[in-house]
Amino acid sequence: MSKKAFPKMRVAVISIIIIVAIIAGVAYYYVTLPGPAPTPPLSPIKIGLVGELTGPWAYSGTGQLEGIRFAVEKINREGGVLGRNIEVIVTDSKGDPSEAVTLFRRLVEVDKVSAAIGGLSSSVAIALSPEADKAGVPIIMSWAASEKVHRKDSRYVFRSPVQLVPCVMQGVTEYIKSQGYKRVGMLVADYAFGRSVEACLKSYLEALPGVQVAVEVAPVGETDFTSYIRKLQAFNPEVLVNAHPPRGASAIKQMIEMGMKPEVLIAYAPDWTELWEALRDDVFQIKLVHIWGFFDPSNPDYIRVAEEFREKMGKFMDMSQVVGYVQINLLAEAIKLANSAEPEKIRDALSQISYKSFLAFPLSYMPWGELREPRIVMTVFKPGPPPGRVNPGAEWHPEAIYISPPLKPYVPEE
Template sequence: MKRKWTLFVSILMVLLLAATGCGSTNGASGDATKDPIKIGWIGSLTGDQAPWGKCESQTVQMLIDETNANGGVLGRQLELVALDTKGDANEAVNAVKRLVSQDKVCAILGPNASAQALAITGVLESAGVSDIATVATNPKITVKDDGSVNKYNFRVCFTDPYQGSVAAGYAADVLKYKNAAILYDVASDYSQGFMQYFIETFEAKGGTIVAKEAFKAGDTDFRPQLTKIKKANPDVILMPYYYKEVALSANQARDLGITATLMGGDGWPSDTLFEMAGKSLEGSYVVNHFDYNDPEVKPLTEAYIAKYGTTPEINCYMVHDAYKVLLAAIEKAGSADPQAITDALTQVQVKGVTGTIKLGEKTHNPEGKEAAIQKIQLNPETGEYEYAFMQKYGAN
């Protein structure tokens, strides 16, 4: 009799737990639609890329706070789960595994770097959760070598081929340069992709690559490569890598008496760049995603400064647009279901601070975005170096 009674109580408890939703965090209501919608973010909070990652994660938190203060989305609050990749591809994979399996995020924003964005592709596909990269420009992130799209990889920035072609086109067609040299990071997918398409476009426009020298990220002495480049007497030197090495190599180039124009891409912009090498970079050209002085950009800049007390990096603006696209997709999907959100990402269009964002179904890249060509110059009124907008320019 005792055993029967115990069995009866056990069955009753199971039925009660099922009825009240034991897996819910909302008590007896069991209404999961009232739980916060979790959004993941990955990026470098430590290491050389930390200035970008810190700015990016802070921007997402600021935007989520703003959304929550205005009532959230779909009647629910948002919750950010931000994880540090330490600038490492393996750490990025581990972070995404945790976000999709433990934290149960509906989608992920970031990372900034191409190598990390490439590394997480398999995890995203296995989990059926989408990622929107911010400044990861390698074309293989969204489109495979066979031309098929990576189903769960998206981005709001243009690609390495695009900015490489823009840089070459501007150098040849606008600046009228005939001879170009290249100093690149042999260990960087970003650097090599940028370089490849610069070469193809520059040569197609009648230009000549007179020198091509390599280094590896972490190197601090670029004089041997720059000495060879100096002998080639180029009109312009392409430096398609990140701000730390840009600053070091630019200073050393000027120390060697190299007067050629320096040119780079979206890996350059950082306040640290001017602190390290402002004078050496004066007169250089940068292919960027937007103009910092655009009136539509300034409100975000001011909001970030008001909250964090410092000028934002490029990542602030890029992750702003990625967040807006994700928010629109969640609203379009009408739920926090990861697959529904994935399906909606190519069905929405948003007006961002870097332009109008519409992700292509066959590429998962923003369609029709032009680059902003900027020139580094000294502002005589402030005594500080700045990016002066020259023009919008598209690859052709």
């Protein structure tokens, strides 16, 4: 190779190096150039709980919250609703109606919830009902079985899944008639719910010839029922309707201790566990009928969910946990149906929905938010654990003895 060729080669090599460097720089630029910003996660759908976690109704209120949390975790784990997680903002009214109203307004105005759950006690629900219509935010009432909760012009008030007093008392009247009972005793709590049971059942029983009714009214916080029981004992009822939450179990125990053992109809919706803890083996000493049920505990779909609840939460899925679980799933289905988390659209979807799950009746609604096709499920205690892994090692299980046909929905007078 001639000496003249070396400069040419050097130029060629340098040119190649420069070209490679330029290409590498361009490649580096394209590789490191920031791409489009990742899509931020969608904000959660907020649901407010005006709970009753302390105070007279704490047993049911804390159970309801357990069911809510179980349902929310399950829904979010499976992808949420409309691609968004559900977030529940929890408050505690302590069972005080004015405090409940304050909390609801804060949930609406500050937290901007899409819907709310509340109204465990009837007094709280009656206070919240007009607030929901005024705010234009749907609220799912819980127990709150007084018919005064609903007005004919209510459009944002719905219930799930506990039935109203008039509907349940229809079923109770038919039961009393079928048994041929003529002496009916009643122990009721002195507040909206208890008084509703008293007035409604008495009006139905008046249509049954020869039926006598004796009523004793006790304060909500009463713990010593001796004087009330003595008066009822003198009447000697064949069946006693117990409408005294949250102290009804204590009244039953005192009644048994005083030697009074009529058939007892539990005319409210306590947890089975609550009754068992208060009465233990006494539940087998008398015919104790829980009349305010809304699902058959032998339903395979309930058993499947209750087994999962037991595995996740470490306890039995009782009535209060079912209430919270169903309420969240009802709202999730309504949001899907509405394809929106806007309160008004959720309200419209609830007005059209027919949601059943493992309940004994579908959750569908009259225009004012009352259940369209309610039924009642009566249960009794039986020895031994329930089927499957629902409550292993338990000394008892609930068994359905009667599921009513669809009952007539309540129509408010105004």
